[in-house]
Amino acid sequence: MADITVTEHLLLHQKRTPQATGQFTGLLYDLILSGKSISRRINKAGLLDILGGTGEVNVQGENVQKLDSIANRIMLYRMERCGALCAMGSEEEADLVRVRSEFPRGDYILIFDPLDGSSNIDVNINVGTIFSILRRPEGRSGEVSMDEVLQPGLKQVGAGYILYGPATMLVLSTGQGVHGFTLDPGVGEFLLSHPDMRIPEQGHMYSVNGGNWKYWDEATREAVSWFRTSETPAGKPYSARYVGALVADFHRTLIYGGIYMYPPDAKKPNGKLRLMCEANPLAFLAEQAGGKASDGYGRILERVPDKLHARTPLFIGSVKDVEAVEKIYARHRA
Ligand code: AHG
Ligand code: MN
Ligand code: MN
Numbered sequence: 001m002a003d004i005t006v007t008e009h010l011l012l013h014q015k016r017t018p019q020a021t022g023q024f025t026g027l028l029y030d031l032i033l034s035g036k037s038i039s040r041r042i043n044k045a046g047l048l049d050i051l052g053g054t055g056e057v058n059v060q061g062e063n064v065q066k067l068d069s070i071a072n073r074i075m076l077y078r079m080e081r082c083g084a085l086c087a088m089g090s091e092e093e094a095d096l097v098r099v100r101s102e103f104p105r106g107d108y109i110l111i112f113d114p115l116d117g118s119s120n121i122d123v124n125i126n127v128g129t130i131f132s133i134l135r136r137p138e139g140r141s142g143e144v145s146m147d148e149v150l151q152p153g154l155k156q157v158g159a160g161y162i163l164y165g166p167a168t169m170l171v172l173s174t175g176q177g178v179h180g181f182t183l184d185p186g187v188g189e190f191l192l193s194h195p196d197m198r199i200p201e202q203g204h205m206y207s208v209n210g211g212n213w214k215y216w217d218e219a220t221r222e223a224v225s226w227f228r229t230s231e232t233p234a235g236k237p238y239s240a241r242y243v244g245a246l247v248a249d250f251h252r253t254l255i256y257g258g259i260y261m262y263p264p265d266a267k268k269p270n271g272k273l274r275l276m277c278e279a280n281p282l283a284f285l286a287e288q289a290g291g292k293a294s295d296g297y298g299r300i301l302e303r304v305p306d307k308l309h310a311r312t313p314l315f316i317g318s319v320k321d322v323e324a325v326e327k328i329y330a331r332h333r334a
Helices: 006-016 022-043 066-080 118-123 210-215 218-229 246-256 275-288 319-333
Strands: 053-057 063-065 085-090 108-116 127-135 158-164 168-173 179-184 189-194 205-207 259-262 292-294 314-317
Touching: 006 022, 006 179, 006 189, 022 066, 022 108, 022 127, 022 158, 022 168, 053 066, 063 066, 063 118, 066 085, 066 108, 066 118, 066 127, 085 275, 108 118, 108 275, 118 127, 127 246, 127 275, 158 246, 158 275, 168 189, 168 246, 168 275, 205 218, 205 246, 210 218, 218 259, 218 319, 246 259, 246 275, 246 314, 259 319, 275 292, 275 314, 292 319, 314 319
Parallel strands: 085 108, 205 259
Antiparallel strands: 053 063, 108 127, 127 158, 158 168, 168 179, 179 189, 259 314, 292 314
């Protein structure tokens, strides 16, 4: 039978990339296992009394949903034991989580958003886990220090997400294109369903929370208006789409093209999205798929984070659509 499992795919790629080690493949394997566990919990959420909030507010100032906390614990538990990591950064943890000495330590650092789009859980709309994999700088050992973690996105050795949608999908890049796998729940395996995903050069959809209009500056208003008034290559108006879960909005953008935007505004001058656990991994995927990711002025992957939970504006998707925004911002800045 022709089905290619994700494990088979990873082993094939490992052969082709000299820097890929068994440790790295093992890391991905445990990441996939965590994703399967989270997927199972989400599928049954309505039956297990795990919908709704925990009553806590996280380091980002947002209400913690019970499933945010469950997904975070599943990731931390499994990944601390995978043997490939020395430290982890989670959207739900204020500080860096160092792998404790009772567990085998490796050379990689994992940064993740355990559950993205969690305000959608109670209404049964897509959520996902986003992850970014960095390598510890050469020659460092002992306790991991923060400067080893604060690397620009260019240094990522792998990134991806697991989308818990109508089907659970893994979308992954280890620097050799972007590949999508769909979970076959019967056999419990991710099978290659979307080999070599490419973002169209220009799309026909734009995605932004237009409710923030009154907080936007002139440049942002003009950028959003450009999509509201311009024509697509087919000579039709752009369509508006906004799920409110970055991972789902990005997944659509990856497949159909177009643009997802979270601009800065008067209340959030650096935007809302987190550079290390949201923007960087998706920017890595976008570039690997032939698209573009910008903060409005320059490449997301070149930004050097000043802290673990640094935020950034994000414009991501088709090259031509992202360039249209950059031109408008450049003109306003001049
Ligand atoms: P999270 O659920 O991990 O906190 O992320 C929520 C983010 C992102 O998923 C989404 O695109 C964005 O918040 C939506 O924000 P608005 O409700 O401000 O549009
Ligand atoms: Mn998120
Ligand atoms: Mn989250």
